[in-house]
Amino acid sequence: MSDKPSDDDRKALNKAMRAVKPIVHNQADVGLPKPRAKAKFTRADERRALLEALETDVQEAEFESGEILSYARPGVQKSVIRRLRRGDYSVQRVCDLHGETVASAKLILSRFMQECQDDGIRCVRVIHGKGLRSGHQGPVIKPKVNRWLRVWDHVVAFHSARIQDGGTGAVVVLLK
Helix, strand or coil, rough: CCCCCCCCHHHHHHHHHCCCCCCCCCCCCCCCCCCCCCCCCHHHHHHHHHHHHHCHHHHHHHHCCCCCCEEEEECCCCHHHHHHHHHHCCCCCEEEEECCCHHHHHHHHHHHHHHHHCCCEEEEEECCCHHHHHHHHHCHHHHHHHHHHCCCCEEEEEECHHHCCCCHHHEEEECC
């Protein structure tokens, strides 16, 4: 038996293939209209947003003034900031910078942060004050603390404290 087709087989194949037309696309047209696009998660997203809005404390109107401090390193989940905002983390140590000069505040804070890192502390509160006695120039220590915490490598995230824990006069800080 030979692997090559005979002349009769070729003629039969050519005769059968005469009416065949090549396909110019690779999608079937079934003649049905395309279904309308639907947002799959719209209701769930709306429920989640409503629940978050309901969980927000009405007394936190102070935060809406733009004085809130919040930061997370790239890659830190949004839930971490949400938990910081709610006060879900247990504060292990507190550093109070009230009444300090900028130079002494930086020294105190850097020593405090180093001690916390050495001792394996993961969550601290830094009280920087609101700058109410700073007059028209506004807070002095608060923006410095905001900047210092952002550049220290062992700071993972921070957020202004809950009202009962100091509000916008303090931040809760998560450390590596």
